[in-house]
Amino acid sequence: MFTFKKCSDNECQLGALFNTDTCARHLKMPEQYIAGLKEYISATKKFENLNFTGISLEDIDLSEKEFFLCSMSHMKFNRVNFQKCIIRLVFFDFSHFSTCNFQGTNIKESVFAGSEIMNCDFKNSDICRCNFIGVKGEQSTFSDSDLYCSRFINADLNHIEFEDCNLKRTHFSQARLKEVNFRYSNVEEAYFDGVHKEI
Amino acid sequence: MIFYSHFSTDTLSNCYVIGPDNGGNAIIIDPGMFDTVLLTVIEENNLYLKYILVTHSHDSHIRGIKTIKKIYNAQIYSYRHSILEFKSHKIRNFMKIDCGDIQFEVLETPGHTGDSITYRIDRSLFTGDALFAGTIGSVSDGFTRGLMIASIKDKLFCFDDDFLIFPGHGSPSKLGIEKRFNPDLQEGM
Numbered sequence: 001m002f003t004f005k006k007c008s009d010n011e012c013q014l015g016a017l018f019n020t021d022t023c024a025r026h027l028k029m030p031e032q033y034i035a036g037l038k039e040y041i042s043a044t045k046k047f048e049n050l051n052f053t054g055i056s057l058e059d060i061d062l063s064e065k066e067f068f069l070c071s072m073s074h075m076k077f078n079r080v081n082f083q084k085c086i087i088r089l090v091f092f093d094f095s096h097f098s099t100c101n102f103q104g105t106n107i108k109e110s111v112f113a114g115s116e117i118m119n120c121d122f123k124n125s126d127i128c129r130c131n132f133i134g135v136k137g138e139q140s141t142f143s144d145s146d147l148y149c150s151r152f153i154n155a156d157l158n159h160i161e162f163e164d165c166n167l168k169r170t171h172f173s174q175a176r177l178k179e180v181n182f183r184y185s186n187v188e189e190a191y192f193d194g195v196h197k198e199i
Numbered sequence: 200m201i202f203y204s205h206f207s208t209d210t211l212s213n214c215y216v217i218g219p220d221n222g223g224n225a226i227i228i229d230p231g232m233f234d235t236v237l238l239t240v241i242e243e244n245n246l247y248l249k250y251i252l253v254t255h256s257h258d259s260h261i262r263g264i265k266t267i268k269k270i271y272n273a274q275i276y277s278y279r280h281s282i283l284e285f286k287s288h289k290i291r292n293f294m295k296i297d298c299g300d301i302q303f304e305v306l307e308t309p310g311h312t313g314d315s316i317t318y319r320i321d322r323s324l325f326t327g328d329a330l331f332a333g334t335i336g337s338v339s340d341g342f343t344r345g346l347m348i349a350s351i352k353d354k355l356f357c358f359d360d361d362f363l364i365f366p367g368h369g370s371p372s373k374l375g376i377e378k379r380f381n382p383d384l385q386e387g388m
Binding site for chain 2: 002091108109110129131134154
């Protein structure tokens, strides 16, 4: 449950971003805001109940940081390092991730639904009870990860590695899979009904 | 506002605690299990469990009530007049109830069970086993499936796409995500 104040634009229903009065669309000086935000993020270890919706982050190191109940929807992440982050109840829905490193992350109850995940590395992570429904994933890996109870329902997955993963209660129902590798993973404990598999 | 989501490894269900920032009377939704982790969170945040909201009366969503009632003088809210051996406030569609600073609205979403309720608190929906991320709850036949889909569309789809969904099992979601990607809800969309 988010408790953000509203954007100061009278007609806008969106929440105000962290440390300002407006949403991303109504920022008066977006470049200055992003620069200040990057500085704050670099100097801060733990983020809780903050709104970063709609902004873009590029070439930034977020490794070993902790995110709790944050709104990071509709964001663009390009070459962002999330290595060994702790992420709980964070909403990344409808975001774009390109060349991001999530290796060794501990992600629980977080939402990536509707996002584009391109050339990203989630290797060796705990990604439990997470929502990846409707994602478009390409050239990415989740290998050596625990994906217990996560959901890839209705996802488009192309050249994705799930090698040696825990797939207990992981849902791939109605997903479209092309060149997806499940070698050494417990696929018999996952759900695959209605999957479209292209070989 | 304090918000805590707890996954019970015993019942494999989610339970949610909501309370004021500075401590005080708090709400617990679907206590399928009440363990020391939950107790620690509540006590460390100076919360007192005053309100128990039940989305439906399946064991995995109510088993912890017995323990809670031994510790806190909490009132139960559900579709039924009693839950386990305890009296419950019977609640019905569109009722709005104040719990101190927090108000919840009742939305009947039958299908999984006849007594299924979704609770709206601010811009969040606690859907129990009616709506999960990417699926709907289990149903016994075609009639109850139709009933559940209709109740979800009638009662929940009127809210904005950015409403958060906190289900009884599995990952959270948003209403807009479910409208767009949930295969069970695509019929007639």
